[in-house]
Structures are given as C-alpha cells and as structure tokens.
Amino acid sequence: MSETFSYYPGCTSHSTAVEYIDSCGEVLSALGIETKELPDWCCCGAASAHNLSRTLALGLSAFNIREAQREKADLLIPCAGCYNNLSRADNALRHDPEMRAHLEKALGFSYTGEIRMLSIVDLLAREELRPAIRARIQKPLTGLKVVCYYGCMLVRPAGITGIDDPENPVRLDTIMADLGAQVIDWSCKTDCCGGDLGMSHGKKTKELVNGIVDYAVAAGADCLVTSCALCQMNVDSRQNRIPIVFFTEMMAEAFQIGNRKRWWKKHINNPAHLFKDR
Amino acid sequence: MKVNLLKTDDSLLRRIMNESGQPVNLCFQCRKCSAGCPMIDEFDFPPNMVMRMIQLGRREELLASKAIWMCVSCETCGARCPNGIEIAPVMDCLRAECLEEGVIPADKTAVGLHTAFTDNVKVFGRLHEATMLMLFKLRDKKISKDDIELGVKLLLRGKIPLLPRRSKDLQKIRELFKDSGR
Incomplete structure (x- = not known):
C-alpha cells in the first residue's frame, strides 16, 4: 500500500491503552502502511466534553482536523471514541454551515473537506488488504474461540461511523476469521459497557460488564476481542472471568511480531495462557 | 394527569429540535428506545417519556431529572428509532440547558x-x-474500595503515567474553552 496517513494516537495511547497503540504501530508497519503522527494534537473531548458543551466538544475535535488538514493526508484513528468524536466534528464542518463558520473563526482556519476520518478497523478490514494480512500470518490463531466486541463508539450513529451494520457489524469478525480464530456468534457485539461513567458509577458499570461477560462465557469464548480503549478498560477491570484483547494484539500474535508478552502484562486479566502451547 | 394539548407550550420542543437537529416532534411512543436502553434502571424518566415531556414543554422536570445525566450517549436508542431520532444529542441540549440555567443537576x-x-x-x-x-x-x-484497588492495579501496570503530556498550541485550546463558556 502506498498511501500515507496522518495519525491521531489519542490520550489513552500513553496510558490505559498503551498495548493497543503499540500493537497498532507494529501491525501497520508489518503491512507496509505508513503513518505520521500529527505534529500537534489535543484530546478529542472524549465522552465528557459533549455533556457540557457541544461547541467545546466539536471545537476540540476540529482542532485536530485542522492539524490533519495541514498535513494533507487522511487521518487514521485507532481509538473508537476518538474516531466517533472526530467524525462528528467532520460531519458538522461538512454539513452545518453555521457551526462550520463558528469553528473556522475560533480555530483560524478554512475547512476544505479534502481529508477524511478513517478508523483503523475500517482500514484493516479493507478487502484489498486481506491477501496481505493472510500472507503475514506466521502462526494462525487456530483453536482460539473468540467473540468480537465492538461497543458503541465505532458503531453508532451509523450515519457518522459508516459501520457496515449497526446491529451486527462483522469487520472485526472477518479479520479474526482470516487469522484462523474460531469466531463465535453472540448477542452482545454492540452492547454498551457503561462508557466513561465507569470512572464515576463503578457499580453500574460492573453490572453492565458482567452482563456482557455472562454472554461471552455462555457462548464458549476464550476471550473478547475489541478495538475500543474504553470498552477494554471497563470490561478488563470489572470482572475476572475472561480476558479482553485488542484486535491488533491478536494480529500481532498471528504475525508473531512485537513485544507481545509486555503487552499482555498490561492487562488486568492477562491473556498469556491463550497463546501458550497452541 | 389531564393534558390540554391546545394549551401546550412548544417553545422547548422547537428549541431542542433546532439545537439538536433531531425530529423530536415525530416521536409516537413506540418505546423501542426504552426497551434497549442499557442505563434505564438509573433513569427517573425513560427515554420515550423524555421525548414526550419535551413535546409537552415539561422543562423544569427535565432539567432537574436524573435521566439527562445517566444517559451515556451509547445511541442504542438512536440506531433503532423508527423516526430517526438520535436521543444523545437531545440529551446534550438538555444537559447544557440545565447547567446554563443554574439548575442543580440531579x-x-x-x-x-x-x-x-x-x-x-x-x-x-x-x-x-x-x-x-x-x-x-x-x-x-x-471513593470506593473497588476504585482504590483498580487504581493500584493500573499504577502497577504502568497505565497511569505520573507525568502529563501537553499539546503545543495550548493557547488555542484555551481559547476554545473560553469561546464555549467552559
């Protein structure tokens, strides 16, 4: 692939989802996809800013769109939450002339609409990448039973996220099946984990997470596979029955690349046993 | 309660529809939103009732409601609404109005x-x-025991760095806050 993307790592890239961003980097470079981190970026507003002010939430995300526009390359976004916020801001800039005028003035730029927001799941699930992914596999994930957990932010609203199907998305499933894993169908693909209220309403989050995990266990899964930093944190930290692994960690395992053992130790439910003696 | 629809104040409905861009007037109470809402046990008014209350102009009760703060904007409701209403942006409007009007949040x-x-x-x-x-x-x-245990686990795994990382153009970011009144 000859495309080069701008790259928006997001705040969790150096904290709660460090193993996600590290594994994204390894997988992208293994597939020959070039990325360049934005020279300057700020928080997208996450799940908090929009609760207090729509203008602030869109402004923070638009700051990053302004930076990406300067780089003249489509913006690749690994975190589902960041992807949702930046896509919402891009949508407002594209279709809401009043908000666009406001944001352009606040940020001192002129929106061209030439660059696009791209989630890493949508990139890696592209049909034309499948042969390259299959060719990189050193050790297929044969025998591993996985359920794919998409959560909310990558999925809804479909008009913003461009998801294949908001009730039954399959892009992660397709990637996992290509890696040789046994992908199990289940009911909670797009159920909510409690989101940012995990930090303030832990009891409720625990209830939601355990409802999801009940289904994953009943389906016979060895682990949940996700692409959302917040889902991973909530599900990993509120139960001790099953590991939840980032999809790029699974890819790195199949490719046998990266410092995987170090990533696994970052998990509260260490997934190391899944990958031993397979 | 008897509602006289001829005397209903629709200013809230008009304002919310304008600010959120959502066709709240179309809600016909199918309750799909409430059937799928993961947070409904924490709501004082279920999402379908929030839509109806907006239509009827029940502003004070809405701004003082727990529902507007317990909505996590998961958009399960929006994905299933037969009238294409996304409730999360509607909740954002109600939350902003609650804070702007100085109503004590529930x-x-x-x-x-x-x-x-x-x-x-x-x-x-x-x-x-x-x-x-x-x-x-x-x-x-x-602070619960769970919070402390989780904090320790994350610290031990190097997931809560002690030193912050900063954006370069902090001045512009602070202007954005000022511009939005935050």
Missing part, C-alpha cells in the same frame, strides 16, 4: 466527572488521568 457525580475531565484538558490539552481522577475523587468524596 447527579452531581456525573457532572463532577465531566467537569474534572474537561478542566484537565484545559490545563494540558490532553488528558492526564492521574491528576484528573485524583481531583475528581477528592471533590466527589465518594
């Missing part, structure tokens, strides 16, 4: 989290979990 903990979070971004441009969580929990004065 769930101070949720507001405290969002405030601590955005305040932190105002300082660093990016989120610094350690200072954000510390300030939030100190102000909230509700």
